[in-house]
Amino acid sequence: MTENPTQGAPLFHTVLVANRGEIAVRVIRTLRRLGIRSVAVHSDADAQARHVLEADEAVRLGPAPARESYLDIEAVVEAARRTGAQAVHPGYGFLSENADFARALEAAGIVFVGPPVASLDAMADKIRAKETVAAYDVPVVPGVADPTLDDAALAAEAQRVGFPLLIKPSAGGGGKGMVAVHAADELPAALASARRTARSAFGDDTLLLERLITAPRHIEVQVFADAHGTTVHLGERECSLQRRHQKVIEEAPAPLLTGLAHGAELRERLGKAAVDAAVSVGYRGAGTVEFLVSDEDPDAFFFMEMNTRLQVEHPVSEEVVRVRGQRQDFVELQLRIAAGEPLGFAQDDVALEGAAVEARVYAEDPANGFLPSTGPVLRWREPQGEGVRVDTLLLPSADAADPAAVDAGQPEVTGFYDPMVAKVITRGADRAEALDRLDAALADTVLFGVRSNLGWLRELAAREDVRAGRLTTELIDGMEAWNAPALPEDLAALAAEALEEASDDAAAAERHAAGSAWARADGWRGAGAPQPGMRVRVGDEDRVLHGPAADAETEEDESALAGLNLLAGDPRDPRSAWLHRDGATWQVRRLRRAEVVEAARAASAARRAPAGAASPEARTPMPGTVVAVSVDTGDTVAVGQELAVVEAMKMEHPVTAAVAGVVTVHVAEGDSVAAQALIAAVEPAAADEPAEPAPHEASAQNA
Incomplete structure (x- = not known):
């Protein structure tokens, strides 16, 4: 231990950060400010990543796949032991909520910067979590939470719960594996998809069913608890803008509460429920209690789950929370609690000031179904300005004034990890100012080399409903397709x-290197017809x-520049x-x-081709792993029927038949496939012999 220079309290001298990307960079930033030595870990894909370069020491864990590196508990614990780390900060995702990881650290005499193992166990299982918090009078969503039920039994129970309902992996988080079901005939395929995702992502395919709340808003409450009996909440965030259950834009405080006459009273009730949920499992450290709130009846809110870690969207709370008038660094609070310090403040010391909004910048193509985009990052320029903050895994940009300047050493965006590359956070005196600053910041952000959702984020944040605070988790799904x-x-x-x-420069260099006649300075020239358009x-x-004419120097050209x-x-x-x-x-x-x-x-x-003819070849639009093959060679398939499922960047993408006929499958489950790889080919049915529709066609498409 070393003395903390600010308070004289004992803190760790070395902390290993068991994560990657922007959260690893963000934790290392706080460790550096506190004078604590930082240790980064990395896979082969991240050997030159920003978190590796900024840490005091770095340790290789293994190959690029997360399960062979960042999820390898033994490798991470050994890295901590070998580097003399007294504590491990898990960030979010990966091993951050893994009780076995916390146990392994405890056995090695290393502090886990997170809650006790018992709290992880209680909240990791959604079924057990609901039962635990319900005993403390925290309201929970009606549903079925019995781990012994198979698909047939769940289908029977679903009739009792009623439709629409939501399937959720018991061991999951981050929206993975969650499937909305609106009718009984959709249920079998939806259950199969949810189990497959849960098994792949969490190693546990236990499912639960919940009543789907109409016009839902997602409100979460930030809590902190120390080992001395103090548990407080630090306000709420609204995370209702989601796509496929993945948060896109988050803000604090929640516009739902600021827009209600009794918003302060409802905030107090939500905060108390969150504190009660934390107390129910003897919580310690930073955590987030998530609630579903009906937009039609805001007083009816229900516990969803507790995330036993720091959240991706914690910056918006850091920007507005004040303790006795001072901003708080949530990572520092985590470290102090893990080192045994008391929080040092009570609920009455907490206040909210202003408003903050966060937008997640993803390497994806919104104009093409939000498919992940991979490749090298060629240029990254962060926005600047008052009230603007950027958390990112990307390195500072090269000279933007040089058209040929490439950002050297930038990490390549691969299909192995989440496609988020940055978070753009803005703060204002009120929500309108924070949103105005967000729009300007997104407009000023430059990302070359991969496609991104920057333009789509701007359009989303500018929508009338969003500006007015009329948010639900269904808003994005109801939007029209986006065109670049x-x-x-x-x-x-x-x-x-x-x-x-x-092109001329590259060709000249090649000719000169080869001693070509084109490179000679003897007056020799070739002749030919002028080149057509490019x-x-x-x-x-x-x-x-x-291109512009050689003598076309006009005001329009200057304006374009x-x-x-x-x-x-x-x-x-x-x-x-x-x-x-x-x-x-x-x-x-x-x-x-x-x-x-x-x-x-x-x-x-x-x-x-005849009007409306489609390709008989089914190809994957992105690189990834085949996690399911839904048909066999020789099967007769219908238009739109699912042929296989490819997983990339933590998301499943079904590959479907564009024509009806007899299928030939070209992949197997577990295969790694490149973009545009042939998954299956369909021999079209004769015009007078249309293929019978698959009995589960509708549910497969829905899943």
Whole structure:
């Protein structure tokens, strides 16, 4: 132990951070401020990641897959023992709520910066958690919570609970495996999908059923408890803006409560329920108690679960919570509690000031079903300004004034981990100011190399319902499909010019290296017809671009350059240019001759095909792992029937048949597949012999 320079209290001299990404960077930042030596751990994929570079020491755990590295309890404990770590901070996800991990650390004499093992055990099982908190008069959602029930028994109980209902993995968290079911015929496939996800993600396929609350809002309460009998709450957050049960935008305080006449009284009731839930399991450390609140009847709220760790969205609470007028560092509070210190304040010392909003920036393609996007990050520029905070795993940006500047050493976004690359957090005197600052911050954020949800986040945050605080967990699912903004003509011309220059530079370098006649300074020149327009792909659209005329220096050209961030000629992909202006981002990739020919052939085939004809080949749109094969070679399948399920970046993506007919399967469960890999091919049924619809078609699509 060493003396804390601020309070003279004993703290750890070395702490291992058993995580990766932005949360590892964020924990290391606090350790550095407190003068505590930090140890990072990493997989082979993260050998040069930011958290590794910023830590005082780093230890390799194993290969890229999480189960062989970050989830390897023995490897993490050995790393802590070998580096002399007195404590381990688990971050969130991975082993943060794993009771076996906490036991292993305890056996090794190492402090787990988290709750006691008994608390982890009680809250890790949703069934047991509901029973425990209900005994303390914390309201729970009606449902079925019996781990002995198989699918048939659950289906029978579902009739008693009534529809709509929600299937939830008992051992799960973060929304994984949760499936909404609106009718009895959807239940069998939904149960199968939920069990498969729960088994893969948590090693436990026990399920529970809950009544699906109508017009639900997701409100969570931050709690802290020390080992000296003090448990307090630090206000609430609203996390109702979710997609597939994954939070997207979070804020504090909850607009639901600030908009109610009796909001302060309801906040007090929610806070008391959260404290009671923590006390019910003898909690210690930082935790979050999550509630479902009906928008139609806010006084009716129900306990969902308790997350026994720091939350992804904790920054919004840090930005608004004041203890005796002072901001709080939640990681520091965790460390102090783990070191045996008392909290040092009571509930009456806690107040909320202003408002804060957080948006999660994901490497994904909103215009293409939010498919994960992988690859190297070429440029990252964080937003600046008053009330703006960014937590990220990405490194500070290169010189944005240099069009050819590539961010050296940036981590590559892979399919092994969650696709979140950053959190953009803004604070204001009120919610409107925080949202205005969020819009400006997202517009100023530059991310080249992978597609992102930045533009979609801006559109979501600007919606009338969101600005007015009319939020439910169903809002995003009810939104129309998002279309990326078209590339303006002025930028198209600049992109063509930049690609032409980059291509010429690359070709000249190759010719010079090869001693080509084109590189000789003897006046020799080739002659030929002028080149036609440049054929490129912008997003998923093929276009022909023409650069500006040599003497076309106009005010419009100067206007196009204003606020433009451009990257062309990256050595890893000299045929691509990335552009960012007015909060929108485009990738323009010059097509190779073979790609142009292939596109022409495809267009010709489409013209010859019957109207509405679809491809008989079912391919995966993203790289990942085949977690289920739903049909066998020789089966007759219907249009829309699920053929297989591919998991990537913690999400399942069903691959379905586009035509009816007899299927040939080309993969097996457990196979690793690349993007556009052939999963199955369907021999179309004869026109006069349509395939019979699969009896579970509707439920498979729903699942």
